[in-house]
Amino acid sequence: MKKREKILKIAIDSPAAAGAGTLAKQLAKSFNLLYVDTGKLYRLAAYYRLKYPKKFNLSFLKKKISRLNINDLQKKELISDEVGTEASIISKNINVRNIVHNIQIKAAYNPPSNYSGSCLDGRDITYNIIPDADFKFFITANLKVRALRRFKELKKLNTNITYSKVLKSIKNRDYSDFNRKVAPLKKTKDSILINTSNLTKRACFLKIKKLIDNKLKNNGNL
Template identity: 65%
Template structure:
């Protein structure tokens, strides 16, 4: 009798621009897992709200989330600061969080059959969305390094913004993420800390891969 391959669930929490997204994508590709950047969902909702104010209501939003195409979350326009600021405010809305929560849980526990599991990154994944994840990580980095990374990313996208503006925005995002009443960013006791400040993308990937390989 053939044994069914292990279904892997990976949960990653991190502050903005710590490198969790890049890391999660690499891990997902290597282990053939469904990848979901949960923060992008709130950014997508923020983008919709900014650009479709007249249509934006509960019924319209519910339909949008239920039919959300994950490929649309790769839209570079979602990275703008006005979208990020609006996303932080939207994330505090109980109704929106309930809709997004259902979508995230479905991705985590019921990914398409072609995948061997799921990998989600965000702010409350390790304790709210996938509390029984096989692997939990808290990815972080020095504040100024995170600001430099985000600044470089935005410059590549031809965004007109200064480093000081990016730094201020990240400080503001951190304050909002760590102190919000609903599902704040925090490191759980069973999450493995990964500090990417002085590590290359490859080094970060290999560090997490070693942990996963040792336990599957």
């Protein structure tokens, strides 16, 4: 695959509901980068598996993913607790990971020419997808804070959802993400740790933007 040269690449890893998605979107907009929520790719695969149980197989998924439109990742159905749980399971499948991996690599290293680079967030971006990223961040937050954030998000879609159920789901997701054998969630030594528990979305964005701006200024841009 052809890789574009001299582009800005930002890699972000985080556990569920830490605020990485919102942050990545803001950074992508600020620096004119292609944004890809890689977790949504697995959620999309999980959504297909749940929606088309009889048709779903690797060929079906590959065909669907090959026709992917970034707008497909904005489906409201993808943030449901059921899809999230299924995504955590399906992401352990090495064949599924290979399909999604190719999409991620292409987005990271060969974004459309109208973008100045790429910004991807997920679980293994800093060491598996973009190991040579210009900037690496590990975004986290207190478990209960993350559960409350996800609860408020899901409450808009499902009035029957409870905080205790979401908290349990987040705990299970964390265990699965940190302990899976294939590409587990972990903080690399060269990733900057950002805890968003007591930060507003705006404050978190400005903190990271300042770090990026300072490095770009000192290096004379990339």
